[in-house]
Ligand SMILES: Nc1ncnc2c1ncn2[C@@H]1O[C@H](COP(=O)(O)OP(=O)(O)OP(=O)(O)O)[C@@H](O)[C@H]1O
């Protein structure tokens with residue numbers, strides 16, 4: 143079924159395009175995501191992240207372009223293919239509006255849809271909702287409901303997991319817990335495609351990120367080197383006897399060695415800062431920094 | 432992907448259908464609005480109109496209240512199947528329930544079977560209530576022969592199947608969930624008026640009888656009359672008989688037709704979500 147050059151790629155996209163009433167939402171995207179990778183899509187509101195992801199999930203039609211997800215064209219994906227993917231949509235009004243079902247009802251109902259699903263209680267535990275298992279979805283807080291959504295997305299033991307802004311509304315502890323969960327899934331070989339507006343989340347989780355603006359990919363790479371971050375000029379700060387000092391340099395290691403020699407002991411207040419992912423990102427999407 | 436692998440990977444239809452039926456049922460009973468509108472309303476109507484009609488005699492030794500109870504059982508069935516389903520599906524499409532399911536390997540038929548089972552369950556409960564009230568207060572005679580019970584059962588089964596299927600087909604023509612009640616409820620009310628639920632069918636204008644005969648409700652009500660009214664009343668029907676063969680034929684035809692339409696028009700995602 144797989145095999146061929148795309149055999150070890152979870153997702154292969156070439157020249158993907160999609161317009162809404164003549165306005166391009168996705169304007170020629172190319173993407174190859176190997177199996178087992180955690181890949182994050184970054185980009186401003188309306189950049190085309192959801193449109194792209196939902197085409198890959200088989201939910202939306204594309205205008206043109208070649209798409210293979212686990213070796214299958216998602217527009218033609220059948221039950222056997224869907225059993226291998228997990229989906230967490232950006233919008234999930236059903237959890238609020240058909241809120242009569244409890245957390246456990248939801249988990250049981252979704253588990254029944256998959257051939258080799260996880261134990262509903264185990265998944266509820268994983269997302270930290272064990273003590274809310276008998277609460278109705280409508281009565282959960284926004285962040286708790288989002289955690290339920292994530293639980294439903296992984297209940298079918300997907301090989302490939304789509305997460306569209308999964309941590310919106312999570313408190314910091316829930317976010318850490320979610321990061322651990324994603325790291326565990328990744329370790330067990332799950333491929334993960336995630337969109338997020340939290341840059342520290344992308345930096346923490348993703349092997350590679352792509353920045354999308356106006357339906358085009360600006361750059362793809364590991365978050366540590368995106369936008370030339372790793373080699374860009376660094377700011378070195380320390381506390382001199384005359385007060386705080388900061389120097390911009392392309393050779394921070396040399397400056398630090400020099401400082402260490404000068405002080406003859408530890409350098410007070412020493413810090414070396416590269417541009418943060420956020421700074422690089424904002425520059426890339428053309429926002430005033 | 433060959434057929435055998437597909438079979439292994441798709442969850443067993445029976446298990447998913449059971450899970451879907453459970454969800455449908457929980458949602459139905461926990462949303463009190465649906466309970467009031469499709470379940471309690473016919474019972475209230477039965478009590479109000481039954482009390483008004485009680486004592487008015489029809490030819491063939493039948494009380495108008497008896498006639499009305501038989502019709503109301505049919506109308507209730509139409510409500511819990513057609514009206515209920517045709518309103519619920521567009522809402523489920525809007526809020527993403529259907530999209531969530533479409534993203535799973537669930538056999539699509541499990542969703543529809545789940546709806547049918549929920550309808551059957553609710554219809555059963557409603558029938559027990561209507562029969563109980565009808566026989567206790569409005570002179571309804573429960574069927575006294577096995578033959579009549581069998582007719583009762585097959586009219587209910589065919590009625591549920593055809594009207595649920597019709598509701599599923601109709602949901603494909605509704606743009607969004609907000610307008611669904613405003614479209615479906617009048618259809619159901621008009622059909623009740625022209626199908627011989629509130630008025631004696633034989634007394635309706637000919638053209639109205641002709642229009643009503645196209646739709647399932649007229650035939651369900653007629654089938655119910657054959658179960659609950661004395662055989663002597665047959666002569667008062669427009670055709671001079673219960674026409675049970677035609678009842679079966681028309682309802683079966685609606686099952687097939689609505690299925691064919693539904694297959695073409697059913698959408699799992701909102702129009703704005705394409
Ligand atoms: N169903 C639709 N009908 C019309 N236009 C749409 C539709 N869905 C998306 N668009 C348009 O396509 C563009 C991309 O939208 P998309 O939802 O993919 O953005 P996004 O990157 O996911 O944004 P966000 O970060 O806000 O979720 C937007 O300009 C949006 O208005």
Ligand SMILES: [Mg+2]
Nearest residue numbers: 191192193232
């Ligand atoms: Mg989005």
